[in-house]
Amino acid sequence: MCGICCVVSLSVHHSGGPLLKEDIVRLLRRRGPNSSQELIKTIPHLPYQCLFSGHVLHLRGLLTPQPLEDPSSGNVFLWNGEIFDGIPIKVEENDAQVLFHQLCLCSKKSDVLSVFSSIRGPWSFIFYQASRHSLWFGRDYFGRRSLLWQFNQEAEKAFIVTSVSAASDNPWWEVPALGIFRLDLQECAAAESMTLTLHPWKCPSRGNTTDLDAVSRYLPSHVSLVMDDSHSLVTPVIALNKEILGLPKATHSFEFSRNAPDVRILKMLLEEQHKKKLVHQFIDVFSRAVKRRVLCLVRGRDQLRGATMRKPHVAVLFSGGIDSILIAALADRHVPLEEPIDLLNVAFKITDHSRQNSSTKKSSKERKQLPPSQQCFNDINIMTTNSSSFNVPDRITGRAGVEELKSINPSRTWNFVEINVALEDLKAMRKQRIRHLVFPLDTVLDDSIGCAMWFASRGEGLITSQGVISHYKSPAKIILTGIGADEQLAGYSRHRACFEKLGLEGLNEELGMELGRISSRNLGRDDRVVGDHGKEARFPFLDEEVVSFLNSLPVWEKANLALPRGIGEKLLLRLAAVELGLTASSVLPKRAMQFGSRIAKMETSKEKASDKCTRLRMVEAE
Structure with a gap:
């Protein structure tokens, strides 16, 4: 950077x-x-x-x-x-x-x-x-x-x-x-x-x-x-496969009971030889992308000589969702074992008690609808009585996600960094720094995501080790993020709406548009926000080899939106997660960062994401 x-x-x-x-x-x-x-x-x-x-x-x-x-x-x-x-x-x-x-x-x-x-x-x-x-x-x-x-x-x-x-x-x-x-x-x-x-x-x-x-x-x-069309650049990825005529009949007639355990659906799909082969191909391609991003950096001499205590060089923006946990699991393959990996989890303080109670009731109701294998995501609440104001959805799934990572590699030190942001801190840092970084973007969505990413990538929070809570600041200069997964694998709710209205042809067009506009909607802003801490954001889902691989597949191999939410969107990722042993995380529904961290509800709930954000308004330089 x-x-x-x-x-x-x-x-x-x-x-x-x-x-x-x-x-x-x-x-x-x-x-x-x-x-x-x-x-x-x-x-x-x-x-x-x-x-x-x-x-x-x-x-x-x-x-x-x-x-x-x-x-x-x-x-x-x-x-x-x-x-x-x-x-x-x-x-x-x-x-x-x-x-x-x-x-x-x-x-x-x-x-x-x-x-x-x-x-x-x-x-x-x-x-x-x-x-x-x-x-x-x-x-x-x-x-x-x-x-x-x-x-x-x-x-x-x-x-x-x-x-x-x-x-x-x-x-x-x-x-x-x-x-x-x-x-x-x-x-x-x-x-x-x-x-x-x-x-x-x-x-x-x-x-x-x-x-x-x-x-x-x-x-x-x-x-x-x-x-000047006579002198052009060669596009680094292949064109999007928009095939819809070759849709397998089995996918049309593929039906499951809505009451069936979600993970079982994914395991049944993996019994198909073609699916399993495709999942392994994706894991190999994505693993190489992560490897490039965690090894292309200078590690100190003590790190290379095998010192017993190493400092983290790599961090993951970590909600516990399917994108971030898959990145963390594959980073674990390539980061030296003696080197910890920081998992940066941001939460904004819940200040309205009625909202908190409402959220708790909703979580309790949702818990009863979950199969036993997933109820641990809510049971983690009992561990957080001292910080209940920060028990936002991403904090709960993040803690559960860490437990899954520990189960697949208990030898790794996973630093789960709880980054807690109070309203006064949000207002102060937005005025002092964040609004200048988000600019020239200026919507409510830009404000929410920009602020959440700034605090998360700063990496200042609490970690718990052997029952002892201590303050921690992540020294990692490389921050891996899951940007690009939703755009390529139909992860947003608008993709499901598009599919229901226009079918696979309409979904293909929507996905093609998503990747074409990602530079103006997300990446410049996110680069400025993360870079403000002297750190570098790296995007394995936007690796050219990964994008070309996903572009080569017909859309139904990447997502099946005829299946329920939490299964059909980003289906290929969910199958990969199950194959890697990440079963509970594999069936979590998509939750946008601004909602999972609760920043979207912190100051006002009456705004639309596309509204101009008055809190970001650039006044004369101070």
Whole structure:
């Protein structure tokens, strides 16, 4: 995780003030606490100058300060990404240096695009190609790393592209994850206007023309956007399989009693040879994705020599639900056994006693409807009498999930970190930090998820060891999250509604749209929020190999929404969980983070998720 920023001044008459505001620098430094430096490029006889600001979080290879500059060519590079595959990176090498070396060898536009087409992993970057006076920048196909831009229409004609933003009179937008953008600085300096060229991903299903029109509507009048189709990026994943004609007859007639134990349904499905083979294929693919994300980091020498006491390097955003527990179980395969894994579980204080009592009654009623194998999720309540205000649904399922993980590997130290957030803490940190990170997104949903992820990824809470409760702050720099599972495996309630109304064809279209918009709805925001703690979010469900595998399957292999809630959605994950011995967790219904942590009910219950959130409103910088 790094904080990267470039400010381009296209005016000869620069005011002499700082090119980059201090509040942006402060946010950038929080993302990259291990190294910070700036570089200003002034071009003789040309009326433009560039400030490059790089802030590094050291995770792999040798610590390499940014920006990187090549003295022979004058090229400059800022990198916020991880190369997990596609370009060979040795253990002792730094991926930013390896990538910059390849870019410096590029003489044509197609060469630059070929380099980025080959990368497998999340990235955003800024590359100044001195010989062509070109500024290249962009985000990966899914937009897993944040990048924002701002166009200053005042006399100085400034342009900013950065990982984070700050309050300003000029609007900010997220750089669309439609491809790589190129700006000809020599041409812009000589003209009154600015032309951005987009080199798109080769992905007809995304509808690049429509997206281009949508982006252009938000650009100021002096900025135009054109698309260069002759030089494109190669899409890193295969197209979505929308087959519906080959649906097996057995799936149409597959019926179970609604009163049958849920886990039994999954076990019966696993008796089918085809299903079992498919589940094992998925486990293998997903395990490799998790492995890449837990091993691509620097571990101290004492860690490698087998010291008995190791510190955690990897944490999981952990609700105890199917996504997070599957990630934790597979991380357990690859993280050194002597190294603990932190499970970060966030809960927001229940302040309304009537709501708490109502919730307790509801939980009691739901418990009676559960089979005995699942009633432990509610029985865990008796262990939490001293913190009943934080007994939110995710806390209860999280505790039960830890017990399942201990059962499959009792030798591992699982640090279940109870992160408890009171209303006053939420209000204070939202005003001080979180609203600046969520911006420019501004809905009630953005507020709920952004705040929940900020407190969870900070990792400050309580752990219980041998009956002793103590304060704990997770030192793990890598945080694994389950984002991308619901979008690909029909995990949201809207997917069930779509299926009931439009069938498999409509569900296919909905899933295709989900992945196409995930960059603008989720990932930029989440990257900014997690990165504020000097930590890096990694998304195994959005690994290119995982996405291609899931895209290759017809939809009924991934989900069967004719089956009840808690079984049919994300069916493939549930079958994988049962195969790994995670039976109780395998049948938990989907519960959104804002509801499971109870942040959505903490301040008001009369808002819609899509409403503009007044609590996030950006006022003048403080």
